[in-house]
Amino acid sequence: xxxxxxxxxxxxxxxxxxxxxxxxxxxxxxxxxxxxxxxxxxxxxxxxxxxxxxxxxxxxxxxxxxxxxxxxxxxxxxxxxxxxxxxxxxxxxxxxxxxxxxxxxxxxxxxxxxxxxxxxxxxxxxxxxxxxxxxxxxxxxxxxxxxxxxxxxxxxxxxxxxxxxxxxxxxxxxxxxxxxxxxxxxxxxxxxxxxxxxxxxxxxxxxxxxxxxxxxxxxxxxxxxxxxxxxxxxxxxxxxxxxxxxxxxxxxxxxxxxxxxxxxxxxxxxxxxxxxxxxxxxxxxxxxxxxxxxxxxxxxxxxxxxxxxxxxxxxxxxxxxxxxxxxxxxxxxxxxxxxxxxxxxxxxxxxxxxxxxxxxxxxxxxxxxxxxxxxxxxxxxxxxxxxxxxxxxxxxxxxxxxxxxxxxxxxxxxxxxxxxxxxxxxxxxxxxxxxxxxxxxxx
Numbered sequence: 418x419x420x421x422x423x424x425x426x427x428x429x430x431x432x433x434x435x436x437x438x439x440x441x442x443x444x445x446x447x448x449x450x451x452x453x454x455x456x457x458x459x460x461x462x463x464x465x466x467x468x469x470x471x472x473x474x475x476x477x478x479x480x481x482x483x484x485x486x487x488x489x490x491x492x493x494x495x496x497x498x499x500x501x502x503x504x505x506x507x508x509x510x511x512x513x514x515x516x517x518x519x520x521x522x523x524x525x526x527x528x529x530x531x532x533x534x535x536x537x538x539x540x541x542x543x544x545x546x547x548x549x550x551x552x553x554x555x556x557x558x559x560x561x562x563x564x565x566x567x568x569x570x571x572x573x574x575x576x577x578x579x580x581x582x583x584x585x586x587x588x589x590x591x592x593x594x595x596x597x598x599x600x601x602x603x604x605x606x607x608x609x610x611x612x613x614x615x616x617x618x619x620x621x622x623x624x625x626x627x628x629x630x631x632x633x634x635x636x637x638x639x640x641x642x643x644x645x646x647x648x649x650x651x652x653x654x655x656x657x658x659x660x661x662x663x664x665x666x667x668x669x670x671x672x673x674x675x676x677x678x679x680x681x682x683x684x685x686x687x688x689x690x691x692x693x694x695x696x697x698x699x700x701x702x703x704x705x706x707x708x709x710x711x712x713x714x715x716x717x718x719x720x721x722x723x724x725x726x727x728x729x730x731x732x733x734x735x736x737x738x739x740x741x742x743x744x745x746x747x748x749x750x751x752x753x754x755x756x757x758x759x760x761x762x763x764x765x766x767x768x769x770x771x772x773x774x775x776x777x778x779x780x781x782x783x784x785x786x787x788x789x790x791x792x793x794x795x796x797x798x799x800x801x802x803x804x805x806x807x808x809x810x811x812x813x814x815x816x817x818x819x820x821x822x823x824x825x826x827x828x829x830x831x832x833x834x835x836x837x838x839x840x841x842x843x844x845x846x847x848x849x850x851x852x853x854x855x856x857x858x859x860x
Contacts, residue, residue, distance in 0.1 A: 441647040444469040444585055445855045447668050447686035449710060450638030455597065456544075456628055457491030457508050461777070462712040462741050463636055464488055464686055465589075466670040471520060479520040481534045483571070486670075487512045487591075487636070488684050488712060490740060492777065493546075493628050496613065496620040501732065501781040504611050506548045506558075506628050509714075511684075514540035514567050514591075528577040533570070540567040540593065544600065546628060550611045552719040552736040552779070557606040563631040566594040575644065582820055582857055584666075585642040592635040600631050641668060641688060643857050645821055657762040657816040658701050658754050664692040665820075667705065669854025673713045675834070675846040683741070685711035691856055693752065701752040703764065709746055711850070715739035718840045720796060724787040731787025735780040737798045739835070744848065746770040748810055748828075764812040768828050770848055774802045801839035806848045807831045814856075822856040 445468055452463035467485040474480065488511050495505035516538030523531045541562050548556040573587035613621055643666075667690065673683045689707025696702050717738040724731035750766035776798050782790055812826025830847030837843050 440473040442471045442473075442583075442644050443647065444471070444642045444644040445668065446585065446640045446642030447670060447688065448589060448638040448640035449686070450636060452489045452634065452636035454489060454491055454508065454510065454634045455632040456493055456630065458494050460489060460491040461775075462488065462490040463638070464684070464710060464712070465591075465636070465638055466684075466686055467640070467642075469642075473522075476524065477522050479522060479532075479534075480517070481520040481536060481571075482515070482517045483536060483569070485514045485516070485569075485591075486684075487514070489634065489636070490712060494623070495549075496616055496624060497781065498616075498783070501734065501783055502549070502552065502779060504548065504550055504613055504624060505779070506546045506624070507777075508628070509545045509547070510542055510634070512540050512542035512634075514538055516567060516569055530575040530577070530583075532573045532575065534573070535568070535570045537566070537568045537594075540565050542631065542634075544631070547714075548610065549717060549736065552717070552721070552734045554717050555608050556610055558610075559603050559605070560629075561601040561603050563598060563600055565598070565631060568592055568594055571640075573640075578857070578859075579820070581646050581818060583644040583646075584857075585640070585644050587640045587642075588637070589640050590635075590637050593633050597633055598631045600629055602629070643668060643821070643855050645818065654758060655760060655816050655819055656758045657760050657814055657822065658693065658695070658752060660695055662692070662694045663858050664690065665856055665858035667691050667707065667824075667854045667856040669824075669852055671709070671711065671850040671852040673711045674849045674851070675713045675715075676844060681714050681716075681846070683711060683713035685709060685741075687746075687852065687854065689746075696751075699754045699757070701754070701762075703750045703752045703766075705748045705750070707746050707748075709744045710741070711744070712741040713739070713846075715835060715840065715846055716842060716844060718842075720791075720793050722791040722793075724790060726787075729784075729786035731782070731784040731790045733780075733782035733790040733792060735778065735793035735796060737796070738777050739798075739802070739846075740775055740777045742772055742774045742848075744770045744772050748826075750810060750812075752814065760816040762814045764810065764814055764824070764826060766810050768808040768810050770806040770808065772802070772804050772806055772834065772848065774799065774834075798839070801836040803832055803834045803836075806834065808848060812852075820858045820860075822858070824852075824854050824856060826852045826854075828852070
């Protein structure tokens with residue numbers, strides 16, 4: 418009798434879980450926008466990547482969760498003398514947040530839906546501060562991760578392509594909550610902090626104390642994502658490649674590895690298309706044109722000019738540091754499927770890229786009667802950065818559903834992107850990264 422009761426209970430629980438499966442959906446999103454942080458007076462390079470989950474209690478109401486990675490860079494004021502930045506910290510923030518809340522869904526026509534989700538949660542952020550002394554990198558300060566309360570609100574438009582998958586577009590507004598907290602320094606690389614005892618007490622306090630607080634962060638970003646509903650069955654067989662031409666859309670994120678120094682590494686996201694055609698048994702040709710945004714840092718380079726006579730003095734400088742790039746890339750890959758009608762495939766091939774870089778530039782000068790100082794206005798960093806690149810790619814692709822696939826791929830850039838004679842070093846910066854993407858095949 419006990420076995421019968423156990424069997425009936427197990428059958429009931431299994432049936433209940435199965436009946437609720439189509440109420441769950443997951444989404445992968447990427448986005449970029451504008452951000453601010455109380456420790457910086459100017460910000461750039463903000464982006465975020467999110468993995469979300471939703472449970473539908475009713476057609477109109479859901480419980481919603483978002484696991485979000487964010488990256489934001491900026492410059493703290495530091496202190497200057499006669500318009501020359503003597504000590505200037507920069508800030509690189511990486512954060513992971515988890516937030517929960519309700520979602521209100523409003524059905525529209527033709528499979529479209531509009532929804533609004535306010536959420537609250539916690540964020541763990543880690544801050545690194547490169548500090549420049551007299552326009553040259555002097556110290557890199559690392560802080561212990563800090564946990565802060567956060568809130569965000571998401572406005573989303575969804576287009577359900579079928580019973581299982583939807584395309585999401587939306588806006589996300591994000592902010593930390595509560596008072597700021599003092600951070601703990603874990604280590605300092607390169608040199609000790611610069612001596613600033615000669616400046617005013619107010620400047621000392623600003624430099625020594627203000628940059629050591631966790632601060633408050635806010636951001637507004639545009640988001641794009643692919644959503645899939647769990648539990649939906651399809652009559653089509655789940656396979657990683659078809660015997661006919663196929664195409665679709667892709668979104669994802671990447672970790673950039675321009676060289677082996679951690680302070681130069683960064684992250685970003687990409688969006689694009691894919692098209693695949695069979696070549697022969699188990700072999701396919703796959704092309705994936707994509708637009709990629711990346712944040713990574715080169716070492717700063719400084720240009721200086723001095724004039725000194727018994728009666729006059731002059732000094733001028735300009736500092737340039739690459740802070741990121743936007744690429745149009747065209748991976749051309751051979752796809753090999755080890756098993757007939759299998760879910761797994763290996764990718765290998767080449768990636769061509771057109772590269773547009775962005776840089777942080779700062780300049781200043783002081784003069785006591787001196788004339789003829791070089792203002793360095795004619796210096797163009799773009800001419801010192803390679804605009805075309807090739808890379809070798811190796812990766813793997815897995816079919817999640819008949820129309821949805823996940824891919825991970827490493828690409829090693831071949832060429833050094835920076836001209837050594839301009840940047841005054843022999844460091845190698847390549848367009849190398851590890852990419853993870855979600856692909857949806859269009860019927």
